[in-house]
Amino acid sequence: MEGCFLCNPETGLVYWNDRTNIALCGLGPIVKGYSVVAPRSHVRSAADAAAGEAVEFLAFASEVRAKLSELYGPCLLTEHGRLPVCVDVSGTTDPHCYHAHFLMFPGVSTLEDKARSYFAHVKYAFSLADALAIARDENEYFLLSPNSQRFVIMTRPGKLIRQFARLLVAESLGRPELANWRRYSLREETASAAAELRSVFTEGRSS
Numbered sequence: 001m002e003g004c005f006l007c008n009p010e011t012g013l014v015y016w017n018d019r020t021n022i023a024l025c026g027l028g029p030i031v032k033g034y035s036v037v038a039p040r041s042h043v044r045s046a047a048d049a050a051a052g053e054a055v056e057f058l059a060f061a062s063e064v065r066a067k068l069s070e071l072y073g074p075c076l077l078t079e080h081g082r083l084p085v086c087v088d089v090s091g092t093t094d095p096h097c098y099h100a101h102f103l104m105f106p107g108v109s110t111l112e113d114k115a116r117s118y119f120a121h122v123k124y125a126f127s128l129a130d131a132l133a134i135a136r137d138e139n140e141y142f143l144l145s146p147n148s149q150r151f152v153i154m155t156r157p158g159k160l161i162r163q164f165a166r167l168l169v170a171e172s173l174g175r176p177e178l179a180n181w182r183r184y185s186l187r188e189e190t191a192s193a194a195a196e197l198r199s200v201f202t203e204g205r206s207s
Contacts (some may be wrong), residue, residue, distance in 0.1 A: 006038045006099040013190060015197035021060040023201075025194040026103070028181025030169055033072045033106035033197070037061045038099060045081040046100045046143070047135040054100070058128050061102050062148070067201060072106030074147055078165040079103070081141040083157065103165050110146030111168045118142075118164075120156035127151070 009024055016023040019040075026036040039054035049057045061077075069075045079102050116122055119142065125131035131151035135141040142154040142164070161167060167179040178184050 004042060004099050006036070006101055007040075007042050013194045015194045016064060016201040018056075018060060020054060020056050023060075023064045025190045025197065026181065027185040027187060027190050028166070028178065029186055029190050029193055030166060030173070030175075030178050030181075031072075031105050031107055033068050033075075033104075033193070035064065035068065035104040035106075035197075036101050037064050037104060038101035043100050045135070045141075046079050046102065047081055047132040047138075047141070049100045050129060050132040051136055057100070058132070062128060065102075065104055065148070068104055068106045071200065074107070074109070076105040076108040076110065076169070077102050077143070077145040078105070079141075079143040080164060081135050081138070081143055083140045083142060083160060083164075105165075105169050108169055108172070110144070110150075111172055112144060112146065112152055114168055114172075115142065115144050116152070116154060118158050118160060119154035120158075121154070123153045123155075125151040125153065 009022055013024040014022055015025060021039050023035055023037045026034050039049050039057040041054050043049045043052060043054055046057065065075050065077060123134050125134055126149055128151060131143060131153055134153050135143060138155045140155065140157060142157065143151065145151045163179045166181065167176065170176045170179040
């Protein structure tokens, strides 16, 4: 889709990819190793991807998460599933908002209690596939996972602010301003982090 940075990712930020998926360092590296993981196809959510042609996406994302956990410690995974939390001040939704993608925050402990306070309904699963099977039947959902054995699917949201997951993490670090990746993009730092991860992931695969 035109204007979607996940459909046309910036090469210098991508550190791992295969035929159908990409992993890149996200602008505004709120924590070391902060990553965006997405299928190449412009599918609406990870739940849709898991049910359709992008089924390999889950295995790819799990592999990336495991490696980031090895490097930086437990990796918090989130997804704004079909939630318009990329709406800017003009009311326009960024194209990538409805391009399935996980946000990965290495070294961040669970923020489950804080996140749950924004939603009316909560369900749990013990695998990513099971979590997305639950989410598939929801119009909107927010997925949060502190580790590979616990997945929380939250639905019926109240009013969510832009960049919801990033704000939760930024507030937990005492730096709420960092939630705004446009204002604190740190592009050079992000590209440098991608180069470092590219080397690590390539070395790991070749061995």
